[in-house]
Amino acid sequence: MTDTNLLTEEQAIELFTFLVAAARTQLDDPCSYASMRLLTAAEKLRDFITAGVSPEAQLLLDSTVEKTEYAQIIMNDTESYTAALDELCEMVARYLVARSDLAGGPSP
Amino acid sequence: MSQHTLDVIKSRRVIRTMTDQPVAREQLEQILEAARWAPTGGNQRIHRFVAVQSPTLLRLLRMVSPGMFQQPQAVILICIDWKKVAANQFPATDRGPYVDLGAAMQTMMLAAHSLGLGSGPVTSFSKAAVRVILNLPERLSPELMVCLGYPAAPGKQLPMRSKKKVTWQSLTDWDRYEE
Numbered sequence: 001m002t003d004t005n006l007l008t009e010e011q012a013i014e015l016f017t018f019l020v021a022a023a024r025t026q027l028d029d030p031c032s033y034a035s036m037r038l039l040t041a042a043e044k045l046r047d048f049i050t051a052g053v054s055p056e057a058q059l060l061l062d063s064t065v066e067k068t069e070y071a072q073i074i075m076n077d078t079e080s081y082t083a084a085l086d087e088l089c090e091m092v093a094r095y096l097v098a099r100s101d102l103a104g105g106p107s108p
Numbered sequence: 109m110s111q112h113t114l115d116v117i118k119s120r121r122v123i124r125t126m127t128d129q130p131v132a133r134e135q136l137e138q139i140l141e142a143a144r145w146a147p148t149g150g151n152q153r154i155h156r157f158v159a160v161q162s163p164t165l166l167r168l169l170r171m172v173s174p175g176m177f178q179q180p181q182a183v184i185l186i187c188i189d190w191k192k193v194a195a196n197q198f199p200a201t202d203r204g205p206y207v208d209l210g211a212a213m214q215t216m217m218l219a220a221h222s223l224g225l226g227s228g229p230v231t232s233f234s235k236a237a238v239r240v241i242l243n244l245p246e247r248l249s250p251e252l253m254v255c256l257g258y259p260a261a262p263g264k265q266l267p268m269r270s271k272k273k274v275t276w277q278s279l280t281d282w283d284r285y286e287e
Contacts, residue, residue, distance in 0.1 A: 021172040
């Protein structure tokens, strides 16, 4: 894990602004857009921080690019969209487990 | 309608990936000139267009527009002038201004396509924030942005979201509606 600031002030403000604006526009947009906006925010965050994270985290973030792009495309197909998001969550969870004490296997 | 006009209509696509090649002011003026000829209810002009080319303003608009996937080189914001709407005695509930808005948008997008530019409409933006960024008076409500720029190569475009095949027949009933 790196201890440096992963976001510049400009990037942080951009992400903050996007989230606040999305909170407002979501009141007018279809409910299904809410998930897409959160995914877009996640993509923005990933794009901002990828260069500054550890090689392991970079590997994780890079491996999600294709998945998030695919999810955005198929969001009208609820079943496939749900499955794609589940896969993304699993990828992140596997990463979290691998970098925690749990990675050593079940306790005796 | 000429074959050329039909070809322009049928080949236009919403462009969500644009290059950083600048859009010339003359091109924007041609698009605005085309929009001036769009049909409007009662031949009243209740819209106001705001053309934006400043890189700083474009960046700020994008930040408050969750629906803007493009990085446009120009934006034309279509506003409704509610003072004109009231002066023309349209009832507040009249949908005419929004119908006119769609006509202006489509005219701009077709004009842009004719000029070799890509375009994409965006309505998911914070109106309050856009009002501040562009210093809009109270009577103007920002309703829709037409993003403009040169389309990225076809392979770099975001694919269309999956959907059922649409034909004019699937959208049309002839004479009387039938289930």
